[in-house]
Amino acid sequence: MSKQKKSLVTENVWRVLRQFTDARIGLGRAGISLPTHELLKFQLAHAQARDAVHFPLDVKRLLKDLGESSAALPGQSPLLLKSQAEDRLTYLQRPDLGRSLSQESLECLAGLCRGDSGEPSVAIVIVDGLSSSAIQNNAVPMVTQFLRDLEEEAGDWLLAPLIIVEQGRVAIGDEIGECLGASVVVVLIGERPGLSSPDSLGIYLSWGPKSGLSDARRNCISNVRPAGLSFEHASQRLLYLMREARRLGISGVSLKDRTQEVVIEKTANNKNFLTD
Template identity: 45%
Template sequence: MEEDYWQELRNFTHARIAMGRAGNAMPTSEILSLRMAHALARDAVQAEIKADWLNEKLFQLGLNVQRVKSQAQDRVDYIRNPNKGRLLHGQSRQQLESLRTDKTDLCIIFADGLSADAVNIHAIPFIELLLKELAYWNIAPIILAEQGRVGLSDPIGEALNAQISLILLGERPGLSAPTSLGAYITYMPRSGNTDEKRNCVSNIQPAGLSYQQAVYKISYLLHEIRSQQLSGVQLKDNQRNDLL
């Protein structure tokens, strides 16, 4: 009997490979698994950030927390009008501008994105590790943003006069990763920035890029961005990937 190498590969990935066949279709177990994964992805998009719980946990870590909103009125508005999730609500802008200082190295933002549970699950263990690598940085209050997309980091960083913004939010859920966290870093966050100015570290979760690996990569990028005073496509990543 010919050896089935595909079955061995399944031990190394959550991707849907080597699912087998039942006649001309997939086995019933695989069909049910696919339907469950699809349901989990749909639920992830509708999930809400546990702002009160996260606020309390961050406070217990000794962190100052500010809660803000985008211009999206609710989840339906957020999904139907993507640009509203990139724009800061007027009252939230005034709130943050009152906290401006002459020198802020970094602002760290948690936003729901397209999978709020990714933030609910990963935010606290991740931030505990990251802050150990940023002991000598002047960091603005931690921001919890509701109905936020990646671009929301620009008006937030601008309002806080931050040199660098780091936003962590739930990525678009896939059929094998409904609660994956993504990180986007921008030098000189300003309204009107486009995505080529950002560096991305994605798939932060125990089944993907571990917290330790993600912190190692993000810490490296943050130090390089501050040193070279640029980010995005202009920044060359020379870090040894074998150390991850």
């Protein structure tokens, strides 16, 4: 009777915890090195992260997907703008150029009609950022979910035309919001990819947007993707922050995200189990 061949890989006792996280824990070892399959998975993740940064956003496909979804605003076509970064390499080397619109885009934005109903309350800006795959995969379902929830909202939010920006950073949304006279700007942007999240979408909110606002004046909802924060939860958080920002007239560090506390307060029989 032949003996069963012993595996060269020494398993790690922490491996059982991997069912709860994408973090690289409990990888085991083969001698003093990583097991081959774990090394290959790491190299694949690294390649996916690099691709997310360097691959350009497929704008035509994004426009097509928006047109086929309920994310397209009735009677309005998304407006395509560009930052001052002329290409991807410049964008990566000069973050400052990604924070401002090109002269051509500024002129295009200045000619945008605000309509007879007054200045828009909400400007939604989709920016490629540091992960084109995050925008390509997640922007349309996120905008669709948000607009659906916003329609059910009791507030009288007015919407500006949807805007897409190539080679942009978060701060470019403040310049756009100021030009449009929006009360609040919502920026959907591809976040810097990690080795387990190459397609993570970030959402940034600024109340009273204007050029030169610091990061302390913005609220952030991060890791929005199917494997992270769901579109439904992200949309509800965003609506909560918008309501509070309008009520208090502030955003950023002075505006706290209490959505988790609200959930606790709405447990069974509307009782807080912490005080029972």
